[in-house]
Amino acid sequence: MDNIRGSAWMVLAMLGFAIEDTLLKTATASVPVGQTLMLFGIGGTFGFLLLTWRRGERAFTPEALKATLYTRAVFEITGRLFFLLSLALNTLSSTSAILQATPITVTLGAAVLFGERVNWQRWLAILIGFIGVLMIIQPSSESFQVTSILAIIGMIGFAGRDLATRAAPPALSNMQLGVYGFAVLIPTGAAYSFWSGGFVWPDLFSGLVIAAGTLVGIGAYYSLTVAMRTGLVSVVTPFRYSRLLFGLLLGFLIFNETADAMTLAGSAIIVLSGLYILAGHSRLKVQTSKRLRERA
Numbered sequence: 001m002d003n004i005r006g007s008a009w010m011v012l013a014m015l016g017f018a019i020e021d022t023l024l025k026t027a028t029a030s031v032p033v034g035q036t037l038m039l040f041g042i043g044g045t046f047g048f049l050l051l052t053w054r055r056g057e058r059a060f061t062p063e064a065l066k067a068t069l070y071t072r073a074v075f076e077i078t079g080r081l082f083f084l085l086s087l088a089l090n091t092l093s094s095t096s097a098i099l100q101a102t103p104i105t106v107t108l109g110a111a112v113l114f115g116e117r118v119n120w121q122r123w124l125a126i127l128i129g130f131i132g133v134l135m136i137i138q139p140s141s142e143s144f145q146v147t148s149i150l151a152i153i154g155m156i157g158f159a160g161r162d163l164a165t166r167a168a169p170p171a172l173s174n175m176q177l178g179v180y181g182f183a184v185l186i187p188t189g190a191a192y193s194f195w196s197g198g199f200v201w202p203d204l205f206s207g208l209v210i211a212a213g214t215l216v217g218i219g220a221y222y223s224l225t226v227a228m229r230t231g232l233v234s235v236v237t238p239f240r241y242s243r244l245l246f247g248l249l250l251g252f253l254i255f256n257e258t259a260d261a262m263t264l265a266g267s268a269i270i271v272l273s274g275l276y277i278l279a280g281h282s283r284l285k286v287q288t289s290k291r292l293r294e295r296a
Helices: 002-027 033-054 067-089 092-099 102-113 120-137 147-166 174-183 185-196 204-228 233-255 261-295
Strands: none
Touching: 002 033, 002 067, 002 092, 002 204, 002 233, 033 067, 033 174, 033 185, 033 204, 067 092, 067 147, 067 174, 067 185, 092 120, 092 147, 092 233, 092 261, 102 120, 102 147, 102 261, 120 147, 120 261, 174 185, 174 204, 204 233, 233 261
8 A cells, every 4th residue: 555655646746747847837938947947946945944844843954064965956956947948948748758867867877976786787778768868859850959958957967966865964854955955046046047138027927827836846846755755666766757748748738749759759768768777776675685684
């Protein structure tokens, strides 16, 4: 039952993130990207502050000044800014598809930075996964869009954030990390707004869309936290890929987008490669646990 509940929470989280993407993409049609990012950061910071205080935790602790948190902030800024730029300038379906390479990139980073064991089969799966990304962006074809590079940079930023989160002090809760993650978006959005042309006064519709995107994003983040703490990680994590399905569906329903055959094929390759890597990681954990029990 824990696995079922955890999987359900994960699907709910991915639906929330897909809706958040849709709302923020809609907002950037009338509100500059930097300002949208700043308002999103303000709302998210306030929301996670409330959640932190509700848990009886202090929002800021000495652990927040560790070097790992500064690294995480840099990757958070990179991921959020470039992903939002990609949402504003590229299709939702293509951006969502490229984002699915995040788990593959995290596996690569964990092997390089943390020395995690990766056998040749998983290295091959990583390579095939990145071939899927190339199929989506089609760099040598007439349909190539430079804006797809924004999604790739955003995806690398999110992967770096996940790796830095793994190395963050264990004393920091997910809610505290949420505060820090959203807080850095406020000066980032403000600085980008000044650099790109200043601010505009959002109309009522745009303001409500950004507010709704922020609320949904907070709910999605909370759902993701519950999912990762309910059931087996190896069972729950593969449901992250449901975000791609929601992204493709919302792109079609809201923005009248249609994914071409190469995008669909590349998406399938990324998902299958990621699932293979997750399955291999699960088998490795089982084997390691078995050896430890035998030694005991």
